[in-house]
Amino acid sequence: MQLAIRxxxxxxxxxxxxxxxxxxxxxxxxxxxxxxxxHVTIPQSLGTLLQPLxxxxxxxxxxxxxxxxxxxYSNKNLLKLGHQVHAHMVLHGVMPSSxxxxxxxxxxxxxxxxxxxxxxxxxxxFDQMMLENSEVKPNWVTIVSIxxxxxxxxxxxxxxxxxxxxxxxxxxxxxxVQTALIGMYAKCGSLADAKQCFDKISPxxxxxxxxxxxxxxxxxxxxxxxxxxAFQDMEASGVQPDAITFTALLxxxxxxxxxxxxxxxxxSMKNQYSVVPRLEHYACVVDLLxxxxxxxxxxxxxxQMPMQPGPSVWGALLAASHRCxxxxxxxxxxxxxxxxxxxxxxxxxxxxNMYAEAGKWEEVNNLRVFLKxxxxxxxxxxxxxxxxxNAHLFIGGDTAHPQAREIYKLLEELPEKIKTIGYTPxxxxxxxxxxxxxxxxxxxxxSEKLAIAFGIxxxxxxxxxxxxxxxxxxxxxxxxxxFVSDIYKREIIVRDVNRFHHFQDGFCSCGDFW
DNA sequence: ATAGGGTTAG
Numbered sequence: 001m002q003l004a005i006r007x008x009x010x011x012x013x014x015x016x017x018x019x020x021x022x023x024x025x026x027x028x029x030x031x032x033x034x035x036x037x038x039h040v041t042i043p044q045s046l047g048t049l050l051q052p053l054x055x056x057x058x059x060x061x062x063x064x065x066x067x068x069x070x071x072x073y074s075n076k077n078l079l080k081l082g083h084q085v086h087a088h089m090v091l092h093g094v095m096p097s098s099x100x101x102x103x104x105x106x107x108x109x110x111x112x113x114x115x116x117x118x119x120x121x122x123x124x125x126f127d128q129m130m131l132e133n134s135e136v137k138p139n140w141v142t143i144v145s146i147x148x149x150x151x152x153x154x155x156x157x158x159x160x161x162x163x164x165x166x167x168x169x170x171x172x173x174x175x176x177v178q179t180a181l182i183g184m185y186a187k188c189g190s191l192a193d194a195k196q197c198f199d200k201i202s203p204x205x206x207x208x209x210x211x212x213x214x215x216x217x218x219x220x221x222x223x224x225x226x227x228x229x230a231f232q233d234m235e236a237s238g239v240q241p242d243a244i245t246f247t248a249l250l251x252x253x254x255x256x257x258x259x260x261x262x263x264x265x266x267x268s269m270k271n272q273y274s275v276v277p278r279l280e281h282y283a284c285v286v287d288l289l290x291x292x293x294x295x296x297x298x299x300x301x302x303x304q305m306p307m308q309p310g311p312s313v314w315g316a317l318l319a320a321s322h323r324c325x326x327x328x329x330x331x332x333x334x335x336x337x338x339x340x341x342x343x344x345x346x347x348x349x350x351x352x353n354m355y356a357e358a359g360k361w362e363e364v365n366n367l368r369v370f371l372k373x374x375x376x377x378x379x380x381x382x383x384x385x386x387x388x389x390n391a392h393l394f395i396g397g398d399t400a401h402p403q404a405r406e407i408y409k410l411l412e413e414l415p416e417k418i419k420t421i422g423y424t425p426x427x428x429x430x431x432x433x434x435x436x437x438x439x440x441x442x443x444x445x446x447s448e449k450l451a452i453a454f455g456i457x458x459x460x461x462x463x464x465x466x467x468x469x470x471x472x473x474x475x476x477x478x479x480x481x482x483f484v485s486d487i488y489k490r491e492i493i494v495r496d497v498n499r500f501h502h503f504q505d506g507f508c509s510c511g512d513f514w
Numbered sequence: 515a516t517a518g519g520g521t522t523a524g
Contacts, residue, residue, distance in 0.1 A: 099517085179521080181520090210520085247521095319524045
């Protein structure tokens, strides 16, 4: 059978992390039945593809082909179908072979980033296959499929375990595996391990993606110098940079205040490196310019772009206006964004925050009424921390955790304790229409504070705390983390939607400018 | 029998 695999149908990977919550995969799936025509519209050829499932019993091979097909198409609706086919396989007692296992993991992993829960499903599936059936061996494809799921959910311990599995199966010398490990370690907050994996690849085997992964790693951890040095090493080793290299390099420069360096790379990328700037590069430039206070120039750059500025570019301008506290330009950017991506509540929240900071309460109220009228709600912030391989998830004001009492007790004492060394709670980051007292309450129970407090309570002295948040870290929590890192002498690494913050001895690697 | 590629802005 000839398969029409569309390899171009790749999923856009989003940095926005989602938590990994364990769920019994097979139990869930066994409640499902195969209702193919009801739930999804499928391409004609897929109908033909599903035909072999009517055999009794269907062969492992039929399943493998379907999983492969669905991976190539990877979209949400087809993943639903994938679930059902997986359920079908379980119900018919067909045991996965190494081959179907790889396909299955790839299927869940490739679609897992856009929707909560699928990355964890891929991870659970992987774990079960490693445990339940020793006949099933991971191959390098299984590994490079599953590692991004660890990266996405910031599951460092699980990632380390998978690295161990690689060593055990002799896969750790495979250059694609090594390359994927760099990304996993970097996104799970361990830059040192990422570097170690990079160094392990023999210089001749360091391909474009390995370099891109390493430069991205430095960029997201705010190590601009290393970013530029790695870029220079890459050039020296004869690997041509591509558009992704420059995205990483430019964002690395902006994350660490190297605005001039970043801008000069932007200007030379087209002429010297023959890489045509794309939307994301313009988004970086807007960001770079705003960091040297040139917001007006940023707006002019957008006006002169050779292509239509998309939401990414206007989003960068909105963030830049917030950074420069320029309400006028913020309104221009927001106006565009409300048309281009009306469903993105983050834009309304950011503009509303700016109005609030400027004391324009009427506009704040207008926005709130608008959001309410359209049934939109601010997406809830959540943070999680992995301890002994388990992810503990917190939502702001959450009391559901078994250790909630201890956590809240610590969060009552901590602000008082760190006030003595200069901390003042900043309620301007909490912009609901509520009293100061209530504001304070919601501020002290932000999800990232809950996760940090939980981490302090459940780890040994000196152990690094790695917290991940689905949104941008709040300014007050940022200050809070600095003081906590100081009095507890703890390194706290927070990954937010944009970048990493390394807190140590009362300072943050972002230099308070992010 | 199947033979699949990791990286992306604010």
